[in-house]
Amino acid sequence: MQAGIHPEYRDVVFVDSSTGEKFVISSTIRTDKSIEHDGKKFPMVTVDISSASHPFFTGKQKFIDTAGRVEKFQKKYKWDKRNEGAEAKG
Numbered sequence: 001m002q003a004g005i006h007p008e009y010r011d012v013v014f015v016d017s018s019t020g021e022k023f024v025i026s027s028t029i030r031t032d033k034s035i036e037h038d039g040k041k042f043p044m045v046t047v048d049i050s051s052a053s054h055p056f057f058t059g060k061q062k063f064i065d066t067a068g069r070v071e072k073f074q075k076k077y078k079w080d081k082r083n084e085g086a087e088a089k090g
Contacts, residue, residue: 012044018053031043
């Protein structure tokens with residue numbers, strides 16, 4: 001490796017702004033902020049969303065009624081799966 005051209009790879013604390021959860025991850029991200037975590041001083045990056053606050057990982061995800069959408073489409077375009085091949089033969 002050539003010296004002096006690669007970014008510094010170090011432990012960084014990522015803080016979820018909505019939950020306050022802290023994660024220590026190795027990264028090359030640049031930041032001017034710092035925080036003390038587990039008795040050591042680390043560079044800090046604030047993130048808007050993480051696995052601690054994302055609905056998919058917290059189990060608070062909302063599901064959309066896709067069956068109702070399919071039925072609405074079929075009714076609108078008078079599409080019926082049973083008659084799909086009949087038009088091509090006819």
